[in-house]
Amino acid sequence: MNTIILTFILCSLTIPSIYPDIIEQDGNLLLISGSDEYSLMSSKPLYSLNQLIGNPIGTDVGIKFKFGRLNGALHYGFIKNTRYPQTIFFKKSEIVKKGAANINILHKLAGEYDMIHWQKNGFGTIGYRFITESGNILYDGKVAFIWKDKFTINSASIMVGPFINFTEDGNSHTNIRISFNTLQPTNAVVLVRHKTKTQPVFSFKDDVLSNSHEVNLTNLEPDTEYSYTVQTKTSKHSYTESYSFKTAPIPGSRKPFSFAYTSDSREAKGGGERNSAGVNTYIMKKVAALVNFKKAAFMQFSGDMINGYLNNVEQTEVQYHSWKRVIEPFAHYIPFVTTMGNHEALSHIFIHKNKNNIKIDKFPFETDSAEAVFAKQFVNPTNGPISEDGAFYDPNPNQLDFPSYKENVFYYIYDNIAMVVLNSNYWYSPTANKEPKVGGNLTGYIMDNQLKWLKNTLDILDNNANIDFVFVTQHTPAFPTSWHIRDDMWYMGKNEMKAVVKGNSGNLITSGIIEQRDKYLLILMQSKKVIAMLTGDEHNFNWLQIDKNVDIYPKNWDKTDIRKLPEFRTIYQINNGTAGAPYSFKNNIPWKEHVRNFTTQNAVVFFHINGNSIKIEVIDPDTLDTILQF
Numbered sequence: 001m002n003t004i005i006l007t008f009i010l011c012s013l014t015i016p017s018i019y020p021d022i023i024e025q026d027g028n029l030l031l032i033s034g035s036d037e038y039s040l041m042s043s044k045p046l047y048s049l050n051q052l053i054g055n056p057i058g059t060d061v062g063i064k065f066k067f068g069r070l071n072g073a074l075h076y077g078f079i080k081n082t083r084y085p086q087t088i089f090f091k092k093s094e095i096v097k098k099g100a101a102n103i104n105i106l107h108k109l110a111g112e113y114d115m116i117h118w119q120k121n122g123f124g125t126i127g128y129r130f131i132t133e134s135g136n137i138l139y140d141g142k143v144a145f146i147w148k149d150k151f152t153i154n155s156a157s158i159m160v161g162p163f164i165n166f167t168e169d170g171n172s173h174t175n176i177r178i179s180f181n182t183l184q185p186t187n188a189v190v191l192v193r194h195k196t197k198t199q200p201v202f203s204f205k206d207d208v209l210s211n212s213h214e215v216n217l218t219n220l221e222p223d224t225e226y227s228y229t230v231q232t233k234t235s236k237h238s239y240t241e242s243y244s245f246k247t248a249p250i251p252g253s254r255k256p257f258s259f260a261y262t263s264d265s266r267e268a269k270g271g272g273e274r275n276s277a278g279v280n281t282y283i284m285k286k287v288a289a290l291v292n293f294k295k296a297a298f299m300q301f302s303g304d305m306i307n308g309y310l311n312n313v314e315q316t317e318v319q320y321h322s323w324k325r326v327i328e329p330f331a332h333y334i335p336f337v338t339t340m341g342n343h344e345a346l347s348h349i350f351i352h353k354n355k356n357n358i359k360i361d362k363f364p365f366e367t368d369s370a371e372a373v374f375a376k377q378f379v380n381p382t383n384g385p386i387s388e389d390g391a392f393y394d395p396n397p398n399q400l401d402f403p404s405y406k407e408n409v410f411y412y413i414y415d416n417i418a419m420v421v422l423n424s425n426y427w428y429s430p431t432a433n434k435e436p437k438v439g440g441n442l443t444g445y446i447m448d449n450q451l452k453w454l455k456n457t458l459d460i461l462d463n464n465a466n467i468d469f470v471f472v473t474q475h476t477p478a479f480p481t482s483w484h485i486r487d488d489m490w491y492m493g494k495n496e497m498k499a500v501v502k503g504n505s506g507n508l509i510t511s512g513i514i515e516q517r518d519k520y521l522l523i524l525m526q527s528k529k530v531i532a533m534l535t536g537d538e539h540n541f542n543w544l545q546i547d548k549n550v551d552i553y554p555k556n557w558d559k560t561d562i563r564k565l566p567e568f569r570t571i572y573q574i575n576n577g578t579a580g581a582p583y584s585f586k587n588n589i590p591w592k593e594h595v596r597n598f599t600t601q602n603a604v605v606f607f608h609i610n611g612n613s614i615k616i617e618v619i620d621p622d623t624l625d626t627i628l629q630f
Contacts, residue, residue, distance in 0.1 A: 016363055017396035018439045020502055031350040031358060033436035038350035038358055045314035049321055052130055052139035053159070053183075054101075058151035062105035063143070067096055067130060072138070074101040076128040078109065078116045079142055084289075084329035087127025087142070088115065096130065103128070105151060122147050123154070137276040139318065140325045143183065144239055155184040156232040156239035160324050163331045163379065164245045165214075166298075170381040170412035172335070173222040173248040178215045178230065179379045182239075185209045186232040192217055195225040195244060214379055223249040243332040248297070249415045252466030256610040257415060260296040262287060262603065263475065263536025264304040264577035265323065266343050278307035278319035280580025281326040283602050286621040287579050288330040290604055294619075297414060298334050302536050303341025303425070303475030304581060311349045311362070313373055320377040338378050339421045340408050341475035341537060342443045345428050346370040350438075359430045360440050365403040370428065375407040380421075384409035385453035388427065392448070393501040393508035403427055409450060411457055417609055418461045418529075420454065422446060422474035424489075432500050437507070441499040443537075444476040444488040445513055446520055454520075458527040468612055470529040477535035477575050478517050479552070479591050481598065482584035484538050489517040490589070493554025514553070518562045521546075525569045531614070534605075536577035539584040541605070541618060541627065542598040544573045544591060551590035574616075578603040597628050 015022050015029075022031050031038035047070065054065035065074065074096050077089040090109060094101045103109075103126065110119060118124035123146050130139040144154035161180025166172050178190055188206040193199070206215045213232075220226065229242040249255050265284040267275040273282035291299045306319035327336050346369065347359040362368045388394065388402040395401065403426070411420040426447060429440020441447060446454075454472075461467050476488040484490075491497040495512035502508070511519065524530045544550070547570040548563045562568050577584075583600035586592070601620045608615040618628040 013364060016365065016401040017399065018401045018501055019360065020395070021436065021438055029348070031436070031438060036352060036355060036436070038352045038355070041311060041349040041351050041357075043312040045312040047138070047318065048314035049317045052318060053141055054128070054130070056143050056153050058145060058153050059102070060150045061107060062103045062151055063126070063145060063153065064102045065096075065100070065128075067099040067101070069099050070096060070130070070132070071098065072096045072130055072132045074103070074128055074130060076103050076126055078118075079125040079127045080116055084292075086329055087129070087140070089129070105145070118147055135271065137273065139277060140322065146237070153183070154237045154239050155234045156186050156237045157183040158230065158232060158239060158241055159183050160321065160328060162230045162241065162243070163324075163328070164333060164335050165379040166335050166337065166381055166412045167216065168382045170383050170410060171248075171251070172412070172414065173250050174218070174220050176217045176220065176245060176247060177379060178217065178228065179213060180230060181212050182232050184234050185211050186234050188213045188215060188233075189231045190215045190217060191229045191231065192220070193227050194221075195227050220247050222247050223253065223255070245333055251413055252416055254416050254468070254611045256608070257297045258294060258606050258608045259414065260291045260294070260299045261302070261473070261534050261574075261605045261607065262576050262579045263302040263341065264539055264581040265301075265579035266304050266307045266581045268580055268582050274580070276326070277322035279305065279322045279326065281322065283580030283622060284323070284326050286602075287604055288327045288336070290619060290621040290624070292330045292333065294606055296334065296606065299336045300419060300421075300473060300534065301336060301338050301579070302421070302473045302534060303339055304343040304536060304577070305338060305341070306343060308343040309345050309347070309430070311347050313346065313368055316346050316373055317377065324377070337380065337412070337419070337421070339473065339475065340370065340374055340423050340425050342425045342428060342430075344370050344374055344425065345430060346373055347430070356431060356434050358434070358436065358438055360438055361403060361427050361429060365400075369403040371403040371405070371408050371426070375404070378407065380407040381410040381412050382406055383411060385449055388447050388449045390449065393503075395501065395503060395508070405450065409453070411461075413467065415609070416466060416468040416611075418467050418470045420457060420470060420472045422450060422454065422472065424474040424476040426450065427499075429500075433497055437500045437502070439500050439502050442487070442497060442513070445499050445516055446474070447499060451519055451523060455523045458523065458530065462528050467529060469531050469609070469614065470527060471532055471534055472524060472530055473534035475535065476537045477573060478521060478533060479544055479546070479573055479589070480538055481542060481575070481589060481592070481595055482538045482540060482587050484584070485587050485589050488537060489513060495554070495559070515559060518560070522562055522565070522567060524571055526567050530571060532572040532574050535573060535575045538575055539577045539581045540586070540598060540600045541576045541578050541603040542595050543575070544595055546571050546573060550594050553590070574605060576603055576605050599627055601625070601627055603627055
């Protein structure tokens with residue numbers, strides 16, 4: 001039966017024109033290179049998000065779960081209604097055998113252990129964590145229950161969220177978006193009340209019956225605190241959660257505010273929460289708590305949230321869930337804005353017994369690409385470019401052949417600053433420059449349509465009198481300092497490295513990686529307001545002043561030296577890839593002597609904006625040590 005389904009899906013699949021060497025044969029995808037045939041590796045997942053939710057069902061004494069056929073342990077505890085609600089784990093756990101486990105609330109979590117007063121109130125919320133037999137944390141979940149002679153699962157339970165998000169157009173002074181997912185399809189209402197003034201309650205509805213909700217709150221007052229209550233409802237149950245948010249000031253108000261920046265929270269060594277379904281939730285939780293403690297208006301997180309590099313959507317969704325659950329208590333109040341890194345890669349993998357495996361961005365691009373899965377998981381502005389379709393290297397102008405930029409390239413405005421978010425791992429193929437060269441983009445190569453959109457966007461922001469500072473962020477640094485001198489925008493000085501779009505005459509891409517980096521830098525420098533690039537990928541913090549004294553080229557560079565052009569001006573690269581990924585130390589590069597305040601400590605960078613001045617503060621979220629102020 002599975003083979004029949006797979007054959008039907010593949011036979012109905014349109015192969016993008018950018019992959020001319022991939023064919024469908026007898027219901028299978030094949031990569032043909034000369035006389036070699038590469039077969040598609042199975043992408044059957046080991047588990048899925050729906051499986052790990054555990055199909056909770058109420059019993060006479062508690063809740064029973066079914067996690068497929070997985071074995072392990074189930075840890076659990078109540079979630080109390082506090083400002084930052086989190087699971088307080090009970091002292092005991094339950095064995096999961098052949099997927100089955102039971103939580104006995106009536107006899108184990110009553111009396112002195114009834115910290116949420118479920119016996120009096122008749123309801124409560126319980127958090128639970130599935131740990132494998134080898135000790136790896138695979139899933140953190142929560143579910144609401146109702147108690148009346150027996151336990152019933154509240155079908156309207158919010159499973160993840162609610163999250164505060166910027167609006168589609170990237171402004172947040174009168175509008176905001178709230179997103180969340182529910183256990184069963186629900187209708188949803190968000191009730192909003194001014195926190196200090198006596199005003200009527202505003203009601204915003206999502207009338208679509210769905211598990212996934214995005215509710216737009218409109219016509220709000222700028223620079224104002226609101227409380228909000230999310231109400232979900234099924235035919236049987238209803239459920240509520242309440243938090244608060246503050247709208248942004250009117251653009252150009254130039255009131256003091258702060259925002260935070262970091263990246264790279266993928267799994268690390270050390271066991272426990274340092275590897276929770278592909279995420280270092282130990283450090284990421286401390287990052288999120290510090291950001292809220294410092295009263296940042298928003299958090300920008302630029303890539304490598306998860307370990308990734310998977311070939312199936314299901315396990316990728318599990319890792320994204322892990323990241324969202326750890327920030328969730330804090331993202332009830334402020335936006336945590338995300339973009340993509342190389343570890344968000346989701347690939348078709350073609351295998352040959354005697355040759356290299358070949359990895360390309362998974363298609364269909366509309367549903368299965370790294371970009372599409374990312375967009376489904378996160379709520380970002382939609383004011384970016386469409387795709388690389390229509391560029392001079394587009395092999396088929398009559399159809400869409402590239403993945404979408406929707407919600408992975410965009411910009412947003414907060415008071416007098418703008419943040420432009422790029423994707424330097426778009427259409428990413430980890431094997432783009434290995435043989436056979438099938439087609440795909442390499443890490444760090446920002447393609448032409450994205451650069452064109454960047455130029456147009458910066459022109460708009462330059463002409464906006466309300467904006468004083470523009471920050472541009474992408475995952476890969478223009479000037480790496482550690483392991484990533486082998487790739488990013490440097491590739492050991494090998495300009496011949498480039499994206500691959502195959503045509504009759506070979507690769508249609510003309511510019512090498514360093515030329516493309518220089519195009520990018522000149523666009524930033526031509527703007528009057530761009531002050532810095534915010535980057536990650538390198539698991540350290542440092543900053544670099546990019547001026548005419550910095551050597552930015554390999555030896556014997558025979559192309560244009562942009563330092564000699566009149567538009568070349570000083571900008572900064574602030575690199576912070578220290579949200580929990582394994583550290584990377586300084587290496588030998590031409591700009592090494594110009595790198596400042598290099599550290600492998602975990603770090604959050606805070607930008608304190610006060611009118612036309614900026615103060616930067618860097619804090620270790622684990623120790624609360626101040627690393628730097630300047």
